[in-house]
Amino acid sequence: MVEQSASIEITSLVKRHGATLAVDHVSLTVRRGEFFSLLGPSGAGKTSVLRMIAGFETPDEGTIRIDGRSMETVPPNRRPVNLVFQSYALFPHLTVAENVAFGPRMQGAPRNEIASRVRVALDMVKLSSKEERVPAQLSGGEQQRVALARALVNRPAVLLLDEPLSALDQQLRQEMQVELKSIQERAACTFVCVTHHQEEALTMSDRVAVMDQGRVLQIGSPQNLYESPTSAFVARFIGISNELRGIVRRIDGERAVVQSPDLSGDLQITLPIHIPVREGNVVTLLLRPERLRLSTAAQGLNGEQSLAGSIDKVLYSGSDRRYMVRLGERVVWNVRVPNDEFGRNGLSRGDAINVRWQISDAVVLTE
Amino acid sequence: MKVSFPVRGTESPGRALSWWLLGPGLLWIGLLFFVPLCLVVVISFANRGTYGGIVWSFSLTNYLDLLHPLYARILGQSILLAAGTTLLCLVMGFPLAYYIARATPKHQGIWLLLVMIPFWTNFLVRTYAWMFILRTEGLLNTLLLKLGLIATPVELLYSNTAVVIGLVYGYLPFMVLPLFAALERVDRTLVEAAWDLYATRWSVFRRVILPLARPGVMAGCLLVFIPSLGAFLTPDLLGGARSMMIGNLIQHEFLVARDWPLGAAISCVLMLLVVGMMAWSLRAMTPLSRREHES
Amino acid sequence: MKQAGGWLWRLSLANLLFLYGPIAVLILFSFNASRLSATWQGWSLHWYRALWADQSLLAAAANSLWVATVSTILALLLGVGLAVGLEGVPGRRQRQIEQAMLIPLVIPEVMMGVSLLLFFVLLHISLSLTTVMIGHALFNVPVVMIIVRARIRKLDPRLLEVAADLGASYWDALRYVTIPLLRPAILGAGLMAFTISLDDFIVTFFTAGPGATTLPLKVYSMIKSGMSPEINALSALFVVVSMGLIGLSLFLQRR
Numbered sequence: 001m002v003e004q005s006a007s008i009e010i011t012s013l014v015k016r017h018g019a020t021l022a023v024d025h026v027s028l029t030v031r032r033g034e035f036f037s038l039l040g041p042s043g044a045g046k047t048s049v050l051r052m053i054a055g056f057e058t059p060d061e062g063t064i065r066i067d068g069r070s071m072e073t074v075p076p077n078r079r080p081v082n083l084v085f086q087s088y089a090l091f092p093h094l095t096v097a098e099n100v101a102f103g104p105r106m107q108g109a110p111r112n113e114i115a116s117r118v119r120v121a122l123d124m125v126k127l128s129s130k131e132e133r134v135p136a137q138l139s140g141g142e143q144q145r146v147a148l149a150r151a152l153v154n155r156p157a158v159l160l161l162d163e164p165l166s167a168l169d170q171q172l173r174q175e176m177q178v179e180l181k182s183i184q185e186r187a188a189c190t191f192v193c194v195t196h197h198q199e200e201a202l203t204m205s206d207r208v209a210v211m212d213q214g215r216v217l218q219i220g221s222p223q224n225l226y227e228s229p230t231s232a233f234v235a236r237f238i239g240i241s242n243e244l245r246g247i248v249r250r251i252d253g254e255r256a257v258v259q260s261p262d263l264s265g266d267l268q269i270t271l272p273i274h275i276p277v278r279e280g281n282v283v284t285l286l287l288r289p290e291r292l293r294l295s296t297a298a299q300g301l302n303g304e305q306s307l308a309g310s311i312d313k314v315l316y317s318g319s320d321r322r323y324m325v326r327l328g329e330r331v332v333w334n335v336r337v338p339n340d341e342f343g344r345n346g347l348s349r350g351d352a353i354n355v356r357w358q359i360s361d362a363v364v365l366t367e
Numbered sequence: 368m369k370v371s372f373p374v375r376g377t378e379s380p381g382r383a384l385s386w387w388l389l390g391p392g393l394l395w396i397g398l399l400f401f402v403p404l405c406l407v408v409v410i411s412f413a414n415r416g417t418y419g420g421i422v423w424s425f426s427l428t429n430y431l432d433l434l435h436p437l438y439a440r441i442l443g444q445s446i447l448l449a450a451g452t453t454l455l456c457l458v459m460g461f462p463l464a465y466y467i468a469r470a471t472p473k474h475q476g477i478w479l480l481l482v483m484i485p486f487w488t489n490f491l492v493r494t495y496a497w498m499f500i501l502r503t504e505g506l507l508n509t510l511l512l513k514l515g516l517i518a519t520p521v522e523l524l525y526s527n528t529a530v531v532i533g534l535v536y537g538y539l540p541f542m543v544l545p546l547f548a549a550l551e552r553v554d555r556t557l558v559e560a561a562w563d564l565y566a567t568r569w570s571v572f573r574r575v576i577l578p579l580a581r582p583g584v585m586a587g588c589l590l591v592f593i594p595s596l597g598a599f600l601t602p603d604l605l606g607g608a609r610s611m612m613i614g615n616l617i618q619h620e621f622l623v624a625r626d627w628p629l630g631a632a633i634s635c636v637l638m639l640l641v642v643g644m645m646a647w648s649l650r651a652m653t654p655l656s657r658r659e660h661e662s
Numbered sequence: 663m664k665q666a667g668g669w670l671w672r673l674s675l676a677n678l679l680f681l682y683g684p685i686a687v688l689i690l691f692s693f694n695a696s697r698l699s700a701t702w703q704g705w706s707l708h709w710y711r712a713l714w715a716d717q718s719l720l721a722a723a724a725n726s727l728w729v730a731t732v733s734t735i736l737a738l739l740l741g742v743g744l745a746v747g748l749e750g751v752p753g754r755r756q757r758q759i760e761q762a763m764l765i766p767l768v769i770p771e772v773m774m775g776v777s778l779l780l781f782f783v784l785l786h787i788s789l790s791l792t793t794v795m796i797g798h799a800l801f802n803v804p805v806v807m808i809i810v811r812a813r814i815r816k817l818d819p820r821l822l823e824v825a826a827d828l829g830a831s832y833w834d835a836l837r838y839v840t841i842p843l844l845r846p847a848i849l850g851a852g853l854m855a856f857t858i859s860l861d862d863f864i865v866t867f868f869t870a871g872p873g874a875t876t877l878p879l880k881v882y883s884m885i886k887s888g889m890s891p892e893i894n895a896l897s898a899l900f901v902v903v904s905m906g907l908i909g910l911s912l913f914l915q916r917r
Contacts, residue, residue: 054827055826055827056823056826056827075826076823076826076827077826077827077828077829077830077831078829081827082827082828083823083824083827085820085823085824087818087820089818089820089821089823089824091821091824091825091839092843093842093843102825102828102830102838103828103829105838106825106828106829106830106831106834106838107829150828151828154828154829384750384832384833385746385747385748385749385750385751385832386747386750387747388743388744388746388747388750389743389744389747389748389750389751389759390743390747391739391740391743392740392741392743392744392747392763392803392807393744393759395740395799395800395803396763396766396800396803396804399778399781399796399800400765400766400774400777400800402781403777403778403780403781404773404777406777406780406781406784407773407776407777407780410780459677459680460677462670462673462674462677463673463674463677463678465670466670466671466673466674467674478674480912481678481681482678482681484905484908484909485681485682485685487857487904487905487908488685488861488900488901488904488905489860489861489863489878489897489900489901489904490861490863491861491863491878491881491882491885492685492688492881492897492900492901493684493685495688495881495885495893495897496684496685496687496688496897497684498885498889499684499687499688499691499889499894500684500687502889506687506691509701536680536681536684539677539680539681540681593768593769593770594770594771596770597769597770597771597772597773598770599770599771599772599864600863600864604885613772614770614772617772617773617776618772618868621776621779621868622868627780630776631776631780634772634773634776634777637770637772637773638769638773641768641769641770645768
């Protein structure tokens with residue numbers, strides 16, 4: 001039974017390059033109207049998946065359904081999707097308006113309809129004034145918007161974007177993240193975006209699929225992925241994670257005691273709900289930098305776990321300070337402390353300090 | 368750049384359609400070039416009819432005829448003249464190519480253009496220019512007489528010398544370009560390092576530059592030798608009665624003596640020489656390129 | 663760098679002199695008033711006027727232009743088809759076909775002329791201007807192919823993918839993307855083929871029927887019947903026109 005709100009349904013997709021699996025049994029569903037991102041390092045296979053959706057590469061195994069229709073025998077020029085290339089690939093010999101009009105023209109739309117659709121598309125990306133220009137006369141950001149308009153004018157079921165912001169400089173990139181999201185909402189179109197910038201994926205997307213080495217590791221909302229990663233890779237790839245490995249010594253109802261070879265003393269953890277943990281299991285604790293607090297007080301608050309350490313490094317980044325705290329010979333944790341009072345100098349290198357966190361804030365992963 | 372229209376289960380339409388574009392061109396060249404060449408080979412084994420037609424009885428007569436000293440001399444002379452032309456082109460062209468290779472990219476473009484432009488003008492006209500210069504009443508003699516360097520005009524035209532001059536003139540660009548391409552690729556730091564190692568300029572040249580330029584030298588020699596071997600116009604206009612080359616012989620047999628099978632046989636011999644040269648040079652060049660890949 | 667041999671520069675200049683000298687001499691002396699060629703006797707356009715008055719020459723020129731035009735159009739159609747069609751052929755086969763198509767350019771022209779002659783005669787096709795056109799179209803196809811393919815390699819492969827993504831079929835993409843982008847190269851190739859056809863002698867020599875005289879053939883017979891300054895004038899014209907056309911062609915190819 002096909003889910004009615006599904007725009008794209010990918011089942012067990014496989015793509016091989018010689019002997020290696022570029023895409024390893026990937027399955028996912030993209031819902032209608034959502035902004036979905038494929039996030040992962042280079043070589044993760046995300047671009048391959050995108051190109052298979054678009055029809056430029058054929059899967060070796062698995063199926064792709066768009067709006068319930070199987071794409072197996074459909075060539076790329078007949079699929080209800082449009083792809084915005086990383087390099088934009090604007091037609092250099094056509095003007096902006098002609099570029100955008102290309103799709104409707106190929107579909108045989110009447111001339112006045114083409115003209116109005118082009119106008120609407122260019123309005124949506126705020127580029128109406130540059131209709132008669134040629135791509136060579138546009139800036140990087142403008143070229144990208146033309147590429148977007150050229151894709152959106154066809155009213156595709158899904159818009160595919162391959163690293164849309166990677167060619168832009170930092171400033172422009174931040175602006176375009178917001179802009180892209182609002183264009184998506186205005187166009188009420190499903191977007192599938194491939195990127196290796198986690199910040200981008202988190203900012204723009206409704207849901208993200210984290211991929212590595214051809215496999216999907218976790219799919220979820222940005223909040224989901226950040227606060228409840230299901231693997232160390234996801235935790236590390238999205239944001240900064242402080243880690244500690246240890247063995248479960250004793251189980252006490254909802255909590256357990258963990259002993260880590262890198263530290264002296266025991267740690268208390270809250271057992272994760274959905275993952276079975278037994279004595280002797282090896283677990284990994286993950287803590288986000290902002291969930292930790294630094295304190296010189298002798299006693300922590302109720303429900304807090306405390307570790308003693310010393311400051312290795314201080315990094316001032318305007319809105320906050322980051323402290324690299326050494327807790328053991330091989331354990332250095334990254335703690336973020338908001339800069340709540342200008343002028344105050346905070347802690348310095350070499351200071352002894354306690355790192356504290358709410359026990360329930362730690363994410364626990366089993367091997 | 369591949370046209371990617373991949374569709375599983377059906378034949379890629381892009382690929383099938385491109386044969387419609389390729390087809391006519393392939394057919395054209397296949398039909399008008401490769402088929403006639405095969406015809407030439409076949410006819411070389413046939414015999415001449417009494418009035419110049421073809422008698423379809425096959426034998427090796429024509430090839431055996433070519434062993435006759437008359438033909439053998441022309442064959443040998445052609446090879447000699449072509450070799451001489453190639454050598455001269457090499458000697459003249461190498462400094463030029465070297466100079467251009469060391470110029471700035473902007474100047475390189477201009478120089479290369481200058482070298483190629485004469486080639487794009489009519490070969491006939493260029494050969495005629497040398498007739499004009501080398502004749503007994505020609506420019507050179509007139510100048511030399513006027514300057515008092517000679518008493519009577521020198522017989523320069525209608526000789527093997529004139530043929531070689533004409534051939535060198537015609538094919539020099541073909542030597543310069545591949546030489547330039549190879550020399551340009553030579554790593555300058557390598558040459559400078561060699562200066563530290565070897566004392567004389569000649570040693571550096573012989574031990575470093577020349578070996579690295581070898582593929583260019585081979586390509587250039589091939590590009591000059593082959594057309595020179597098959598030259599027709601140059602020996603026809605600039606050469607004397609004794610300067611006949613393979614090209615002229617072929618023309619003679621086809622259009623004058625009307626012995627087509629013999630002419631075809633001579634063509635085949637020329638073709639064999641050409642193919643042989645190319646095969647030999649390919650083999651001589653591959654170990655070098657393989658060596659380059661491994662280092 | 664090492665001592666920049668001034669002698670290297672001088673040798674190169676000497677080479678250039680060698681290459682351009684004869685042409686320059688030819689052009690210069692075409693304006694020579696004297697009939698006894700090699701002594702300069704003042705400027706004159708007499709020989710150019712004589713050219714213009716020569717009917718057979720004008721007829722030959724007309725033939726040359728006609729042959730060049732038709733054979734160029736044919737070569738363009740076939741050659742561009744080859745160049746673009748090769749894109750759809752996978753790697754190794756593509757290279758093989760490309761190299762095979764280059765063979766006509768490498769072998770001595772005499773062989774091409776002779777084999778075409780044989781081909782026509784055996785098929786009982788009488789020699790005429792048409793057979794000349796066929797011959798010219800033959801050796802110009804590889805020329806066109808090389809020039810256009812050089813340009814194709816520089817095109818962004820993504821452009822064709824985008825076109826397909828936007829709904830273009832194979833032919834649409836060809837018509838609205840590939841060909842427009844190749845236009846300068848196609849024009850340049852056409853000019854090059856046109857010039858080569860105008861200049862050709864050997865293949866024409868073997869494939870021309872009686873009365874099918876082109877300009878180079880006419881020049882040849884003029885030379886064979888004796889030297890005359892008209893030939894200088896004609897040659898000078900040839901050189902200037904060829905250089906102009908080639909210059910234009912290269913300019914277009916580079917755009």
